[in-house]
Amino acid sequence: MKLIVNGEAYEAKRHESVSALLEEMGIGGRPVVVVLNDEVIPSSSRSACGLREGDCVELFRLVGGG
Amino acid sequence: MERQDKAQDAWVVGGHRFSSRLLMGTGKFQDAETMVRAVLASRAQIVTVALRRVGRIPREDDMLGPLGELKGITLMPNTSGARNASEAIRAARLGRELCGSPFVKVEIHPNPHHLMPDPIETFEAAKILAAEGFVVMPYMPADPVLAKRLEDVGCASLMPLGSAIGSGRGLATVEMLRLILRDARIPVIVDAGLRSPSEAAAALEMGCDAVLVNSAVAAAGDPVAMAAAFAQAVKAGRDAHRAGLMPQGGGTALATSPLTAFLSEEGQ
Amino acid sequence: MTPQMPAWLDPSPWLDGRESTPADVERALGCDAPGPRELAALLSPAAHPFMEVMAQHARALTQRHFGRTISMYAPLYLANYCTNGCAYCGFASDRVQPRRRLELPEAEDELAMLKGMGFEEVLLLTGERTSHAGFDYLLECVSLAARRFHAVGIEAFPMTTREYALLAEAGCTGVTLYQETYDPRQYDRLHRWGPKKDYLDRLDAPARAMEAGMRTVGLGVLLGLSDPAFDAICLLRHAVHLRRIHWKSGITLSFPRLRPQSGNFAAMFPVDEAWLAQLVFAVRVVLPDVPLLLSTRERPEFRDGMAGLGISKMSAGSRTSVGGYGEAEPMTEGQFQVSDTRSVPEFCSMLRNRGLEPVFKNWDSVFRDAAGGEHG
Ligand code: SF4
Numbered sequence: 237m238k239l240i241v242n243g244e245a246y247e248a249k250r251h252e253s254v255s256a257l258l259e260e261m262g263i264g265g266r267p268v269v270v271v272l273n274d275e276v277i278p279s280s281s282r283s284a285c286g287l288r289e290g291d292c293v294e295l296f297r298l299v300g301g302g
Numbered sequence: 303m304e305r306q307d308k309a310q311d312a313w314v315v316g317g318h319r320f321s322s323r324l325l326m327g328t329g330k331f332q333d334a335e336t337m338v339r340a341v342l343a344s345r346a347q348i349v350t351v352a353l354r355r356v357g358r359i360p361r362e363d364d365m366l367g368p369l370g371e372l373k374g375i376t377l378m379p380n381t382s383g384a385r386n387a388s389e390a391i392r393a394a395r396l397g398r399e400l401c402g403s404p405f406v407k408v409e410i411h412p413n414p415h416h417l418m419p420d421p422i423e424t425f426e427a428a429k430i431l432a433a434e435g436f437v438v439m440p441y442m443p444a445d446p447v448l449a450k451r452l453e454d455v456g457c458a459s460l461m462p463l464g465s466a467i468g469s470g471r472g473l474a475t476v477e478m479l480r481l482i483l484r485d486a487r488i489p490v491i492v493d494a495g496l497r498s499p500s501e502a503a504a505a506l507e508m509g510c511d512a513v514l515v516n517s518a519v520a521a522a523g524d525p526v527a528m529a530a531a532f533a534q535a536v537k538a539g540r541d542a543h544r545a546g547l548m549p550q551g552g553g554t555a556l557a558t559s560p561l562t563a564f565l566s567e568e569g570q
Numbered sequence: 571m572t573p574q575m576p577a578w579l580d581p582s583p584w585l586d587g588r589e590s591t592p593a594d595v596e597r598a599l600g601c602d603a604p605g606p607r608e609l610a611a612l613l614s615p616a617a618h619p620f621m622e623v624m625a626q627h628a629r630a631l632t633q634r635h636f637g638r639t640i641s642m643y644a645p646l647y648l649a650n651y652c653t654n655g656c657a658y659c660g661f662a663s664d665r666v667q668p669r670r671r672l673e674l675p676e677a678e679d680e681l682a683m684l685k686g687m688g689f690e691e692v693l694l695l696t697g698e699r700t701s702h703a704g705f706d707y708l709l710e711c712v713s714l715a716a717r718r719f720h721a722v723g724i725e726a727f728p729m730t731t732r733e734y735a736l737l738a739e740a741g742c743t744g745v746t747l748y749q750e751t752y753d754p755r756q757y758d759r760l761h762r763w764g765p766k767k768d769y770l771d772r773l774d775a776p777a778r779a780m781e782a783g784m785r786t787v788g789l790g791v792l793l794g795l796s797d798p799a800f801d802a803i804c805l806l807r808h809a810v811h812l813r814r815i816h817w818k819s820g821i822t823l824s825f826p827r828l829r830p831q832s833g834n835f836a837a838m839f840p841v842d843e844a845w846l847a848q849l850v851f852a853v854r855v856v857l858p859d860v861p862l863l864l865s866t867r868e869r870p871e872f873r874d875g876m877a878g879l880g881i882s883k884m885s886a887g888s889r890t891s892v893g894g895y896g897e898a899e900p901m902t903e904g905q906f907q908v909s910d911t912r913s914v915p916e917f918c919s920m921l922r923n924r925g926l927e928p929v930f931k932n933w934d935s936v937f938r939d940a941a942g943g944e945h946g
Pocket residue numbers: 652653654655656659660661662663696697698766
């Protein structure tokens with residue numbers, strides 16, 4: 237399934253849920269915040285939240301900053 | 303609103319009480335381990351972090367992983383990278399989601415060279431975020447009028463710059479800081495521009511509630527040792543403020559009275 | 571019932587009975603951010619040997635913020651009706667004397683006379699709110715004055731925020747309202763009856779005026795009613811409190827001293843000239859940028875000496891009776907006795923001889939917003 241992840245085209249093999257996508261990308265256990273089509277998906281509903289063709293996914297994490 | 307808790311010498315921001323008056327940034331360190339050790343050495347209780355998109359290939363070190371596990375440290379996400387109010391508001395909401403903390407350092411600097419904060423966008427973002435219940439700590443120009451404006455819209459503290467970010471020019475804005483301190487009803491934290499612990503001490507001596515440092519530690523010869531030095535300087539500066547500095551060129555009793563002679567002419 | 575002082579006003583932490591030492595005075599004079607502690611030291615007997623150096627500090631600070639100038643204003647008494655029983659005042663309702671108010675044409679005449687004397691700032695005074703001289707009357711007088719004068723202040727009764735906003739809209743630029751004394755017990759004793767008995771309402775009124783967009787608010791205490799050090803520290807704390815919250819308005823401070831008047835009320839805490847001077851110097855040190863006023867209650871020699879020595883704003887040629895400027899023999903008695911009876915030109919030439927320029931106009935009402943100023 238074709239998605240836009242962080243502004244770039246991404247061919248997802250697993251798309252039954254947001255959690256599955258994160259697993260596929262290798263960031264399953266990491267603290268990230270997921271924004272699906274401009275909406276923040278709380279971590280509690282990631283496994284229940286499915287994905288559709290063309291969805292826009294943005295993933296953010298914390299980095300060092302002043 | 304009382305800015306300080308007198309007995310404990312704690313300070314309170316947005317209803318949260320802290321004893322350490324040194325806030326640490328976590329950017330610009332050579333590696334995560336040094337950063338974490340420096341944060342520990344600084345005894346900071348509020349630590350700023352930034353928000354970035356996850357790379358396509360997630361190979362970056364998880365710099366902040368160990369920080370999250372440290373007890374007694376509040377992570378304060380900043381909005382760095384935001385170039386206007388709406389970007390900053392978006393960043394703040396994501397930061398709250400990630401850190402689970404209502405604290406946000408609103409930081410909007412459209413010019414990538416000098417990184418001076420945009421007063422107008424900062425004000426707009428602060429107003430909206432404060433209304434949403436964030437503990438808003440705005441990084442701001444050392445402007446006494448803007449300070450009152452930000453206070454009026456519900457900011458939890460003021461974070462005026464000592465000098466430009468990363469410039470290491472110390473308290474170049476000292477006279478404006480004095481005016482801000484004179485009338486502030488919320489904590490004042492000097493953010494940006496400090497290079498040496500003595501400058502941090504000077505900020506606390508003149509009555510600032512805390513300072514935030516990052517480059518001065520991250521870019522020091524020995525960041526961990528420098529973090530400890532800042533911790534001591536901040537403590538010394540605060541103690542000096544409480545003790546009361548000796549007068550500066552005050553006055554001495556004078557025998558002659560050219561200006562007040564008229565007072566003895568008649569009593570009543 | 572004695573009202574409770576709010577915590578932000580309470581001066582007791584600085585009046586703990588500890589005697590100030592000369593070292594405390596030196597520290598206060600060299601302090602970067604002086605506050606109540608420093609004021610207490612500068613008002614203490616330990617500061618007596620420092621009077622000359624305090625005067626030098628006061629002069630230097632006054633010059634730095636106000637230049638070599640003295641701002642000029644004139645009081646105009648509109649009415650002497652009053653329902654209050656202020657024990658110290660000649661207008662109190664139990665004092666037998668003719669009562670009157672200026673009708674609008676009369677007020678117009680008095681304003682024209684003041685304008686003719688060169689004034690651009692006028693302070694309109696009345697007693698308590700009465701049916702003879704209430705809010706609407708005052709509003710009309712303000713509108714009248716605002717047509718001729720660039721700065722129009724009122725010194726009347728405490729009002730609501732809405733009323734202050736209406737006055738501001740009509741061109742009122744300042745509200746003067748003295749607490750008289752901040753000591754709640756003395757306040758209660760001296761204000762024997764009338765609406766003025768409400769200590770807290772009066773205390774809150776300057777904040778309401780600022781809220782309503784007044785450019786300046788004048789605070790003061792009537793020296794002689796209570797322990798002057800107590801009142802001075804409260805005055806400082808009141809000013810600092812207002813400055814922090816209502817940062818778009820200015821503050822001025824006055825130091826009226828109780829003099830003999832028709833009520834024959836003897837000051838319970840008499841304040842002599844030396845003490846008044848010490849107070850003015852001390853307040854100037856802790857509030858370097860606040861205008862400090864001195865009226866014609868004081869004798870000429872004292873006023874001459876104090877001009878520029880902390881004091882930055884003065885009245886001259888004043889009449890304190892209703893209709894006093896137009897009438898050779900005023901029909902009513904003044905609120906207080908004028909000690910400096912010199913004319914405006916005489917007073918101005920004294921100032922110039924001392925190297926000070928009298929300033930009659932500090933800003934131009936032409937810049938005023940139609941709506942009376944933006945405040946958000
Ligand atoms: S001081 Fe004012 S309120 Fe009191 S009696 Fe005199 S005029 Fe009336």
